[in-house]
Amino acid sequence: MIRSRRHKNRRNFGSRRPDRQGAGRSGRSTSQRQGSRNQSTVKLDKPIVLIGLMGVGKTTIGRRLSRSIGVGFVDSDHEIEKAAQMSVAEIFDSYGEDEFRAVERRVINRLMQGKPKVIATGGGAFMNEETRALIKKEATTIWLNADIDVLVERTSRRDTRPLLKKGNPEDILRNLAAERNPIYAESTLQVRSSDGPHEIVVANMVKILRAYYKKIRKSHPPEGEKKAKES
Numbered sequence: 001m002i003r004s005r006r007h008k009n010r011r012n013f014g015s016r017r018p019d020r021q022g023a024g025r026s027g028r029s030t031s032q033r034q035g036s037r038n039q040s041t042v043k044l045d046k047p048i049v050l051i052g053l054m055g056v057g058k059t060t061i062g063r064r065l066s067r068s069i070g071v072g073f074v075d076s077d078h079e080i081e082k083a084a085q086m087s088v089a090e091i092f093d094s095y096g097e098d099e100f101r102a103v104e105r106r107v108i109n110r111l112m113q114g115k116p117k118v119i120a121t122g123g124g125a126f127m128n129e130e131t132r133a134l135i136k137k138e139a140t141t142i143w144l145n146a147d148i149d150v151l152v153e154r155t156s157r158r159d160t161r162p163l164l165k166k167g168n169p170e171d172i173l174r175n176l177a178a179e180r181n182p183i184y185a186e187s188t189l190q191v192r193s194s195d196g197p198h199e200i201v202v203a204n205m206v207k208i209l210r211a212y213y214k215k216i217r218k219s220h221p222p223e224g225e226k227k228a229k230e231s
């Protein structure tokens with residue numbers, strides 16, 4: 001089992017609670033403070049979990065989405081790297097993918113506790129049966145999707161994804177899309193991550209989220225509202 005270098009005596013290092021990470025003296029995270037300036041705060045009942053292939057924008061779009069709706073943001077790959085004090089590539093090299101997936105499940109479980117926030121996952125997280133069951137039970141999921149040629153270009157910008165080093169990145173992404181897309185399609189919502197400014201994708205996400213919350217709150221009004229209607 002991977003052990004945190006910072007927490008050598010702690011087993012299951014992925015279980016540390018993150019609630020106040022990135023929080024300033026106000027106790028609110030940077031993205032919460034920035035979000036409150038944008039006047040588009042959305043009240044979340046559950047975390048929003050972003051899923052999709054490598055390079056689709058889970059991290060960069062997710063961070064912007066969190067600012068835009070005034071909630072916190074965390075990224076499971078970054079949290080794993082922080083806890084292990086190793087990069088994702090080093091974890092794959094030293095411990096293998098199975099161990100990475102086990103740590104990823106624990107970290108995502110921890111990240112879903114506490115105040116609802118936006119959580120960007122690694123591209124393979126939702127493919128793990130246990131992790132998927134946990135995410136589907138506890139979160140609203142958004143599948144970010146894009147064409148393969150767009151993903152090839154975006155992932156070519158950084159050499160940090162171990163799965164893409166095993167051969168031709170375009171072939172690997174095509175195979176992963178064929179295998180994963182039917183599973184990603186189990187998400188609550190889907191959004192295209194087309195090329196162009198990130199803000200356009202974020203605005204589209206906010207629109208789709210608002211429509212979804214409106215629909216579910218109409219069919220399942222919060223307890224307070226239900227009582228008011230009954231009386």
Ligand SMILES: Nc1ncnc2c1ncn2[C@@H]1O[C@H](COP(=O)(O)OP(=O)(O)OP(=O)(O)O)[C@@H](O)[C@H]1O
Binds near residue numbers: 061
């Ligand atoms: N909608 C978009 N338009 C233009 N560029 C984008 C868009 N979304 C992401 N990018 C760019 O693509 C690259 C990869 O994005 P990002 O790291 O957010 O992907 P990811 O889904 O988190 O990937 P991974 O699963 O490997 O963590 C970054 O350079 C990012 O700025």
Ligand SMILES: O=C(O)C1=C[C@@H](O)[C@@H](O)[C@H](O)C1
Binds near residue numbers: 053122125162
């Ligand atoms: O798609 C995947 O399986 C991965 C995506 C990255 O975010 C990392 O989580 C890791 O490189 C594996």
Ligand SMILES: [Mg+2]
Binds near residue numbers: 058060077120121122
């Ligand atoms: Mg990412």
